[in-house]
Amino acid sequence: MTERERYQPKAIESKWQQQWEANELYRARVDWSKPKHYAVTMLPYPSGDLHIGHWFAMTPSDARARYMRMKGFNVLFPMGFDAFGLPAENAAIQRGIHPAEWTYKNIERMRGQLRSMGTMFDWQRETVSCDPDYYKWTEWFFKLFYENDLAYHGEALVNWSEALQTVLANEQVIDGKDERLGQPVIQKMMTQWFFRYKRYADELLEFDTIDWPDPIRIMQTNWIGRSEGAKVTFKTEAGDPIVVFTTRPDTLWGATFMVLSPEHDLVEKITTEAQRQAVSEYVARAARETEIERTAENREKTGVFTGAYAINPVNQARIPIWIADYVLITYGTGAIMAVPAGDHRDFDFARKFDLEIVPIIQPEGEQFDGATMTEAWEGAGYMINSGAFNGTYSNGDKGRKNPAISAVIDWIEEQGIGKESVNYRLRDWLISRQRYWGAPIPIVYRQDGTTEAVPDDKLPVELPTDVKITGVGNPLAQDARFVNTVDSQGKPARRETDTMDTFMCSSWYFLRYLSAHYQAAPFDPEEAAYWLPVDVYTGGAEHATMHLLYARWFIKAMRDLGIFDDATAIMRQHGRNADGLFDEPFRLLRNQGQILGEERRGDTIVATGRFEGSKLVASRVEVIGDDANKAQAALAAERESVTTDATPTAESVLGGERVVGEIIKRTENILNVNQNGDLIPVEVPTDAEIIIPNIPGPNTVNQLRHHLEIQRMSKSKGNVVNPDELVEQYGADTVRAYLMFGFDWVKGGPWDSQNIQGVVRWLNDVWELVTAGAPARASGDPAAERHIERRVHQAVLKVSSSIEAFSFNTAVAALMTLKNDLRAAFREGKIGTDAWREAVRAMLLLMAPITPHVAEEMWNRLGFPYSIHQQDWPQYDAAKAAEEETTLVIMKNGKPIDRVPVPVGIGEEEAKRLALESSGARRVLNGDQPKKLIFIAGRGNVEPKINIVI
RNA sequence: GGGGUUGUGGUGGAACGGCAGACACGGAAGUCUUAAAAACUUCUGCUCGCAAGGGCGUGUGGGUUCGAGUCCCACCAACCCCA
Incomplete structure (x- = not known):
């Protein structure tokens, strides 16, 4: 036997990568004569190193994009970097490197790593969100929203570090201290920029036109948290109105006290002299706590009486007003009516501070007594102690579906004390960040304190490069040359020094890919008309409620402001129906799971x-x-x-x-x-x-x-799997194929360094099989050739449907099966040259999306025309895939007892006859008659069955 | 506390309501080799049996169905999100 060349991925992979790039094989160009397919996988943050998780997210997405391309679609599959954010500033503080330098160095390195994957990214469309060229348009969008009443200035609590003179992100605060100096962090109200997120709340609850995973839709729905109820106005004894939102107007008569958030405007005004000190101490203490701490369910309730009283508008009862930290200023109106008999939190509070409890909803057969109740009743029951409403049944439903709530809402509207209302858990989108490394907010403050946007021809407001980043104070606010400017009248003015939330940058990047270098607008409408919307979006489920919701809001806002009008017109010129195409950014969304650190076993x-x-x-x-x-x-x-x-x-x-x-x-x-x-x-x-x-x-x-x-990979745990090393050892194709084969893509799972052997052997086997050359005999055994043709077509079906369904592991399994079949046939030696060549050709085409380099190399060696990635996907032929013989499975009450070979397409009568004649049936029937015979016809690869019911 | 997801061999994982465990990893025995590795062949859910063959098996308990890993109800466990 002659020594053949072994499979050496390193040599072939870089060769083909260079060639593909030199030939611009993956340039995506508008071509109205072909159907388009726009696939996007979430772009990475340039942290400095590509993680195996990036490979797990990107290479299967790439395989699917390649598949779509071979299926005849004109495919756009771009890549970029989400490059603003905190880590760059931390690097600046810790190592004295400018954030830009750190970021661009990392990007350079990661570009190389991304190229090593062998993906079909069109690099000419790359976008980097910290490029002035990009953030000019991020600023432009801010301005657009500002000028159309979608952006406004408001107050919000922030984590403020007095020591650092700066605002910190939640993850920079540990146990109420900043992570760097360990100095106290307090909650402070600051004026910030918001987008009117809630304006689209109801539309964001609609998912009818998009194909997204259920868990994401459910999470977004819960995140938006729409609740129906009423706003009711209580008054203090002094006559100040306190508006509360309640989902349970039917329990109004049980409101025996009120609770204001410590930050509520009225606190200062209504607090009596006697209570003043206790209240101000409590307010100061609440400022030191985070929202999560404040609302933790199992926490002991705290609160302080203000000394003031309010009047319950439904029964004129005089009820005390308290403040407590579990009421948040940011939710609802920052004040609640407390109904201890009907709400467990209010109940705990009332018992702790010995406040009155009046039962108002009572189920059949109960006799509640406020003095002795042990827990709140939140279920259905009849209204009591509720004036004219006594005896009304509250069925436990929410909103108007509950007749008691519905009746009370009507009544309070008549009485003029309240109004039907919808509340959302969702808050407006706070986009201000008091830090340097972000897109500047293009606003100037005039001398009179009013704001105006920076004119378009002055965009972008560029970040000054020669700043010192020390971690103390906001670098932009300290830079006089940046801060001092003039307004549109030429009068001295002050620049906004906050920058934008990075979620703002990532809310529209898939539009910049359309025309990364376009100067006249954020994107070229000619490109948008062809490519939009995104057909497939893939990425991590951790973005369920933030990024994916922001992006949806963004596109809806843009649509309503006419940003897609030009693109819509061009679409129509090309005869494409544009209706609803700009309502949602991503038509189909799929989430991959997470690769975890390798499990320890055998300890x-x-x-x-x-x-x-x-x-x-x-x-x-x-x-x-x-x-x-x-x-x-x-x-x-x-x-x-x-x-x-x-x-x-x-x-x-x-x-x-x-x-x-x-x-x-x-x-x-x-x-x-x-x-x-x-x-x-x-x-x-x-x-x-x-x-x-x-x-x-x-x-x-x-x-x-x-x-x-089994744990998340992290450097500190020392269980990071480095993709570069894997590529060095096994080659990119093997790593790609293993990531697709070894996991359920949706689930992810712990890395297993042993399992990769299966893929290594597969590619080695394929290599040997193909390089062994075709059999010399010109014509083979027809039955053997028919068999291999059948197996090829079965594989075409399985690989295609698996890739389409994101079931990459079964696609690879089908390819392994085909290899096993081909190898068995090769060894039998009954296949002729032409049939063999055809079978190998098909197998390589099926492998091309998954292992692009080795497929190209073997394709080339067999003398097929360059490039395999420009070929058509093999056409599935059901007739060729069909079997001639199959197995009739004979079951007793659903359990298999026997099987007999039968021709495919066997009829019911024939099957029943054969079943009853089978030895298995005779054994279980033992001479008796079956109650019933059920015939299940065979279809596809599924065998026909007979169920004998006894 | 609420919501969600997931429970299948030693492992990763397959199974339009129709032969559970495809495809792999690992393991065992064997072939080749001075030896090892690689490669190849066979076996590999558990269990009773020398065997032929039987019984049991998809977290637990019910239900629907001719037939349930798959659908419904309850429970248990793990993970994630929210509070």
Whole structure:
């Protein structure tokens, strides 16, 4: 046997990447004669290194885009960088590198890494959100919204660090202190820019025209949090109105006190002298707490009485006004009516501070008494203590669907004390960020304090480059040359020093791809008319409620401001129906899961303790799995002790009974340990002594758990899988194929460095099979050739439908099966030259989207015309895929009992006859008649079946 | 507390309501080799049986159906989001 060249991915991959680029193979150009397909995968933040997670997100998306291209679509599949944000500023503070320098260096490096994937990105359309060329248009959009009443100036709480003289993001605040100096952070009201997000709340609840995963739709719906109810005006004794929103107007008569948020405007005014000190102390304390802390459900309720009273408008009851931190100024009106009998939080509060409880909804057969109730009743029941409404049934539904609520709303509207109202959990979009590395907000403050937008010809407001970033104060606010400017009248004015939320940049980047260098507008309407909307968007589900909702808002706002009018007109000129095409940015959305760190398994532990039944309750657990020799020694010692001392007792081993073995599984604090083949559960109580190598000092159960955990990859945990190393070792095609084969794409899962062998072997086998050359015999055995043709067409169907359904693992599995079939046929040696060449040709085409380099190389070696990526996808032929013979499965009550070979398409009568004649049927029937026979016809690859009902 | 997602061999994972475990990894035995690796062949859900063959199996318990991993109800567990 002659020595053939082995598969060496390194040599071929860079060769083809260069050639594809030189030939502009993946340039996407408008071509109205072809159907378009616009596929986008979420763009990365330029953190400096491409993560295996990027590969997992991008390469299957790339495979699908390549598939669509071979199917005849004109495909646009671009890439860019979401390049503004906090890490660049942190790098500047820590290492003195300018954010721009840090960012562009990272981008340069990541471009190279992205190219190594062998994706079909059209790099001429690359966009970088921190380029002035890009953020000019981000500013322009701000201005557009500002001028059309979609942007406004308002107050919001921020995390303020007095020490750093700056506003911090939530993730920069740890336990109420800033992460850098550990100095206190307080909640402070500041004037900021908002977009009118809520204006589109109802439209954002509509998902009828888009194909998005259910979990995302549900999360967005919950995030928007539409609730129907009423606004009711209470008055203080002094006559100041306090408006509250309630979803339960039917419980108004049970409102026995009111609670204001500590930040509420009226607090200062209504607080009595006697309560003033307690109130101001409480307000100061609330300012130090985050919203999450304040609203934590299991937290002890706190609050202070203001000394003031309000009048309940439905029954004129005089009720005390309290302040409490669980009422948020940002939700609803910042004030609530408290109905302790009907709301568990109000109930807890009332019991704690000994406030009155008046039952107002009572289910059949109950006799509630406010003094003795042990919990609030939030369900259905009859109204009591509610004046004229007594006896009305409240059915537990929300809004107008509840007749009691409906009747009360009508009544309070008549009385002029309230109004039907809809409240949203969604808040307006706060886009101001008090930091340097973002797109400047193009606003100037005139001397009189009013605002005006920077004129278009002065856009972009560029970030000054020679600033010092120290982490103290806002660099832009400290830069006099930036701050001092003139307004449109030429009078001295002050520039806005806040920059924009980076979600603003990422809300429209898929439009900039259309014409990355277009100067006249954010995008070229000619390109937009052809490519929009995005047909497929892929990315992580973690963006469910932020990015994906902002992008939807953005496109709706743009549509209403006429930004797509030109594109719509061009579409119509080309005879395309433009209706509704700009209502949503992404027609189809799919989320991939996350690749987790490699699971630790096989860790050997020595657990000492006492058996309780079959379970060992450990007092000491030592992990020795990191050291293979030590683990072996411990296992050997254990075997020794078992053989020499047949019945180990508590006394036989120092420290009590013990279990030595490999951890197979962990649930909470129970470890399942394999000791010489037996699975023994070991419970690890919190006070157990735990020894983990590499973690010095006494360890806790949590550390043990953490140590054994499947976990997110992070540098600190040392379990990062570096794609560059994998590419170096296996080649890009293997890494691509493994990521597609080894996981359910939607689920993701822990990395497994062993499983990649399957893909390595697959590509080696394919390589050998193809380079072995075609069989010499010109004509082969017709049956064998028919068989391989059938298998090829079955593979065409399976690979196509799998890729379309984002089921990449089954696509690769089908390709592996085809390889196995081809290899078996090759060994049999009954295939002629032409049939063989045709089969191999089809297999390479099917592989091209998944392993683009090796497919191109083999295609080239077989003498087919360049490039494989410009070929048509193999045409599926059902007749060629059809089997001639199949198996009739005979079942008894749904359980298979026998099978007989039958021709495909067997009829019902024939099948029944064969079934009853089968030995399996005769055995189970034992001479009796079946109750019923059910025939299930075969279809596709599914065999016909007969169910014998007995 | 509310909402969501997911529970299938030792592992990753397949299965329009129709033969559960495709395709792989790992493992076992064998072939080749001085040896090892690689490669190849066979076996590999559990269980009873020498075998032929049987029984049990998709987190648990019910239900719908001729037939349930798949649909419905309840429960348990893990994970995620919200509060």
